[in-house]
Amino acid sequence: MSLPVALKAALRRKEFILEYQPIVDLRSGRWTGVEALVRWRRPEGEVILPDLFIPLAEQNGLIVKLTRLVLERVCTDTAAFLRAHPDFHVGINVAPADFHAGGFLDSLQQTLKQMGARESNLMLEVTERGLLDPVVARETTGLLRRHGFLLAIDDFGTGYSSLSYLESLELDYLKIDRSFIEAIGTGAPTSQVVGHIIGMARDLGLCMIAEGVESQAQADYLRRQGVQYGQGWLFGRPMPFWEIVRHLEEEAAQEAGPVRAAG
Numbered sequence: 001m002s003l004p005v006a007l008k009a010a011l012r013r014k015e016f017i018l019e020y021q022p023i024v025d026l027r028s029g030r031w032t033g034v035e036a037l038v039r040w041r042r043p044e045g046e047v048i049l050p051d052l053f054i055p056l057a058e059q060n061g062l063i064v065k066l067t068r069l070v071l072e073r074v075c076t077d078t079a080a081f082l083r084a085h086p087d088f089h090v091g092i093n094v095a096p097a098d099f100h101a102g103g104f105l106d107s108l109q110q111t112l113k114q115m116g117a118r119e120s121n122l123m124l125e126v127t128e129r130g131l132l133d134p135v136v137a138r139e140t141t142g143l144l145r146r147h148g149f150l151l152a153i154d155d156f157g158t159g160y161s162s163l164s165y166l167e168s169l170e171l172d173y174l175k176i177d178r179s180f181i182e183a184i185g186t187g188a189p190t191s192q193v194v195g196h197i198i199g200m201a202r203d204l205g206l207c208m209i210a211e212g213v214e215s216q217a218q219a220d221y222l223r224r225q226g227v228q229y230g231q232g233w234l235f236g237r238p239m240p241f242w243e244i245v246r247h248l249e250e251e252a253a254q255e256a257g258p259v260r261a262a263g
C-alpha cells in the first residue's frame with residue numbers, strides 16, 4: 001500500500017493521537033498552556049511523527065480532514081480541564097489549506113461548543129507560509145480574532161514576512177523558530193538574529209514564545225531579553241494530556257502550602 005493510501009485509511013480508522021507540550025511563563029515557571037502535537041499510531045503500535053506525514057497529508061488533500069480529527073481529539077482530551085481553567089490555552093497547528101478552506105470557523109466553533117470552552121482557550125498556530133496571500137490572510141486572521149481566538153505566527157523567522165506585512169495582520173503571539181534559539185550563545189552568525197526578532201516583536205506589541213528551549217542558559221538569555229514564554233525539552237517533552245494535568249495539580253498543591261495535620 002502506498003503511503004498516501006495508508007494515510008487515507010488511517011484517517012478513516014482515526015489512528016491519530018495527540019501529545020501536548022507545555023508552554024511556560026519564563027518568569028514564574030508556570031505552565032500557562034500547551035501545544036497539541038499529532039502522532040500517527042499504527043495498529044501494530046509503531047508511532048510516526050508528524051514531519052513524516054503532515055507534508056504528505058497536505059500534498060494529497062487530506063490535511064483538512066486531519067485537522068478536524070485533531071480538533072475532535074483536543075475536545076476529548078482537554079474539555080473537562082478547560083471548562084475549569086478559562087485562562088489556559090491549547091495551541092493547534094493550522095495548515096494553509098485549513099485557513100483557506102470554507103467551514104473552518106464553523107468547525108472551530110462546533111468544537112468549542114462541545115467542549116463548553118471559550119474561544120480564548122484555543123490558540124491557532126499558523127506559519128508564515130499559511131499567510132502568503134495577503135488578502136486571505138488579513139480576512140481570515142481578522143475574522144478569527146474578532147471571534148476571540150488567539151492567533152500565533154509559528155516558526156517565525158523561517159519565512160519572508162516583512163515587518164510592515166505583519167503589522168497589517170491581527171496577531172497575538174509570535175513563536176520564534178527553534179533554529180534561532182539553538183544559535184543563542186554559539187557565536188554563529190545566526191546567533192545575532194534572535195535579538196533582532198525580539199526587538200521586532202516588541203515593536204509590534206506581540207507576545208513571544210521561544211520554541212525549542214533546551215538549556216537553562218537559553219532560558220535565562222530569553223527572559224533577560226523580555227521574551228515572555230518558552231517551550232522546549234528544558235521544561236517538558238510532548239506528553240499525554242493527563243500528565244499535563246497531574247503537573248498542574250502538583251503545582252497548585254505546592255502553592256497552597258503544606259496541609260496541616262488535623263487536631
Ligand code: C2E
Pocket residue numbers: 021036037038049050051054067070093094095154155178211212213214231232233234238
Ligand atoms: P512545530 O509546530 O514547530 O512543533 C514543535 C516541534 O518541535 C515538535 O515536533 C516538538 O516535539 C519539537 N520540540 C519541542 N521542543 C523541542 C526541543 O527542545 N528540542 C527539539 N529538538 N525539538 C523540540 P513534532 O511533534 O515532531 O512536530 C513537528 C511539526 O509537525 C510541528 O512543528 C508542526 O509543524 C507539525 N505538526 C504537529 N502537529 C500538527 C498538527 O496537528 N497539524 C499540523 N498541520 N501540523 C502539525
Ligand code: CA
Pocket residue numbers: 035093125154
Ligand atoms: Ca506549532
Ligand code: CA
Pocket residue numbers: 154155175177211
Ligand atoms: Ca513551531
